[in-house]
Amino acid sequence: MAIDEATARRVAHLARIAVDEADLPALAAELSGILSFVEELEAVDVEGVEPMTAVSPMRLKRRPDAVTAGGDPAPVLANAPDAREGFFAVPKVVE
Amino acid sequence: MSDRPETIAAARAALRAGDVTAAELTAACLDAIAAAAPLNAFVHVTAEIARERAQAADALLRQGDAPAMCGVPVGIKDLFCTEGAPGQAGSRILEGFVPPYESTVTGKLRDAGAVMLGKLNMDEFAMGSSNETSVYGPAVSPWRAAGSTAPLTPGGSSGGSAAAVAAGLCPAALGTDTGGSIRQPAAFTGIVGLKPTYGRVSRWGIVAFASSLDQAGPMTRTVRDAAILLGAIAGPDPKDSTSADRPVPDFEAALSGDIRGKVIGIPREYRMDGMPDAIDALWQRGAEMLRDAGARTVDISLPHTRYALPAYYIIAPAEASSNLARYDGVRYGFRAPLAPGDGITEMYEKTRAAGFGAEVRRRVMIGTYVLSAGFYDAYYRRAQRVRTLIKRDFETAFADGVDAILTPSTPSSAFEIGALDSADPVEMYLNDIFTVTVNLAGLPGISVPAGLDGRGLPLGLQLIGRPWEEAELLDIGFALERAACFVSRPQRWW
Structure with missing residues (x-):
């Protein structure tokens, strides 16, 4: 299915990636090209085939539900572009 | 030092014998790296860490009974988090990031006494087959076509790892492989690259691209080195719930080169239209070599092969769009x-627009689209069902008695940097046509250098093994390596 400009705009927004209006036609064409490549899968008969959700059959491991780390904000904040008073800082979210 | 050991095995022997110290070996590698700037392979050199570790390794070696990797210098793909050393996955969005922790795999190497020389160039977030999507600029292959000075790609995404090992800057490097990112660059540069069975090696601390496909693995000069390095990084990890609780065999001890009676499958679907003659001829010669070594080759069918790339280009971007959601300019x-x-919202959108390169933005958006309401079943769920069929093809072949499968590693030899600049993105994706099936099925695969094409560029052959049978796979690779006797080296121009 071809992607039009409106769909490209919606997808970019869902992905939280800013795209200039002027770049939308090229983006829509690129995404359409990739989708037409993957649409070959429509030719496969998948009737009754289970989707592969795990690579090797194994039971998911369990561990005790215990606190094993934390309480150390300095390394957590060390790489933040903006950290103040022990918190990550972002533009105002709530008025 | 001109007679610097170039393999892990040789370095191990020289270190244990006291013929060279880890400090000397490390200094020689750091010199070689400094002299190889045109390759753009190492993007962060961690000389201080390397010298400290070399000293510690020398102390351990003097005590005797040091682990195999003790004192051996290694390069680490930029995708691995390494405590106190920068790592940005080849992306602008992780500019300045210094991980406060160590990935399980690099931690195992550190604990075994290996010496990290630095971080290696790669395609951004491992998305690419030519190392051209890197924020650092492309890594350059040490190889050149006969009579040409045009810069060639070392392949990708582990292009820096391949260039560094092929150029002799370090005996070995770590790469990661999501659709062929260890095996394709290994083939392009005449080295050995092994992708282990999914779950054999912990993914903890490796920047995630597509979590159900990613595996770390060795990139080395020889099959023996791949066995040694795999032994050092494999094993279960409580921090990665998909790492398998399986004992790690002694892969090196399993190298006998005796493959008499082994059954090698030759899948007919891998004979592609327009495949270069040199590749087809090499593939046939590879089969002959294995037969000469006592194996039996049988024609097999993997009927869903042609659907592997399309399925991959739904599943991998879908997982990537989810994994890369964390890059939001906050943490x-x-x-x-x-x-x-x-x-x-503007902060997220502007940060991700400027922080991600074009290919990453494209894949995140494709992933977002195929997971979005109304399209999930048509794309993602269908791709997962096709993945089941691809895996089943291999299971059927193995159940019929095939021990390993022989294919070309890549559909061509290395191409010039920039050659696909104006091409459709899908053309670049076709590089992984022979390797991607292995990731989808979770199998181990190895690329072994097997010959040169008409332009004097390396070509590799791929062997695909049964799950968890890396020891057997390495042994068959060992036999192929001995028969192919690939000794060509790039002429130094850098």
């Missing part, structure tokens, strides 16, 4: 400058 790395009045 680490780059944040775009904001205009007055910009809120948090």
Whole structure:
């Protein structure tokens, strides 16, 4: 299915990636090209085939539900572009 | 030092014998790296860490009974988190990021006494087959076509790892492989690259691209080195719930080169239209070599092969779009400058637009699209069902008695940097046509250098093994390596 400009705009927004209006036609064409490549899968008969959700059959491991780390904000904040008073800082979210 | 050991096995022997110290070996590698700037392979050199570790390794070696990797210098793909050393996955969005922790795999190497020389160039977030999507600029292959000075790609995404090992800057490097990112660059540069069975090696601390496909693995000069390095990094990890609780065999001890009676499958679907003659001829010669070594080759069918790339280009971007959601300009790395009045949504959107390169943006958006309401079943769920069929093809072949499968590693030899600049993105994706099936099925695969094409460039052959049978796979690779006797080296121009 071809992607039009409106769909490209919606997808970019869902992905939280800013795209200039002027770049939308090229983006829509690129995404359409990739989708037409993957649409070959429509030719496969998948009737009754289970989707592969795990690579090797194994039971998911369990561990005790215990606190094993934390309480150390300095390394957590060390790489933040903006950290103040022990918190990550972002533009105002709530008025 | 001109007679610096170039393999892990040789370095191990020289270190244990006291013929060379880890400090000397490390200094020689650091010199070689400094002299190889045109390759753009190492993007962060961690000389201080390397010298400290070399000293510690020498102390351990003097005590005797040091692990195999003790004192051996290694390069680490930029995708691995390494404590106190920069790592940005080849992306602008992780600019300045210094991980405060060590990935399980690099931690195992550190604990075994291996010496990290630095971080290696790669395609951004491992998305690419030519190392051209890297924020650092492309790594350059040490190889050149006969009579040409045009820069060639070392392949990708582990292009820096391949270039570094092929150029002799370090005996070995770590790569990662999501659709062929260890095996394709290994083939392009005449080295050995092994992707282990999914779950054999912990993914903890490796920047995630597509979690159900990613595996780390060795990139080395020889099959023996791949066995040694795999032994050092494999094993279960409580921090990665998909790492398998399986004992790690002694892969090196399993190298006998005796493959008499082994059954090698030759899948007919891998004979592609327009495949270069040199590749087809090499593939046939490879089969002959294995037969001469006592194996039996049988024609097999893997009927869903042609659907592997399309399925991959739904599954991998879908997982990537989810994994890369964490890069939002809040906790680490780059944040775009904001205009007055910009809120948090503008911060996310501007940061991700400027922080991700074109290919990453494209794949995140494709992934977002195929997972979005109304399209999930048509794309993602269908691709997962096709993945089941691809895996089943291999299971059927193995159940019929095939021990390993022989294919070409790549559909061509290395191409020039920039050759696909104006091409459709899908053309670049075709590089992984022979390797991607292995990731989808979770199998181990190895690329072994097997010959040169008409332009004097390396070509590799791929062997695909049964799950968890890396020891057997390495042994068959060992036999192939001995028969192929690939000794060509790039002429130094850098």
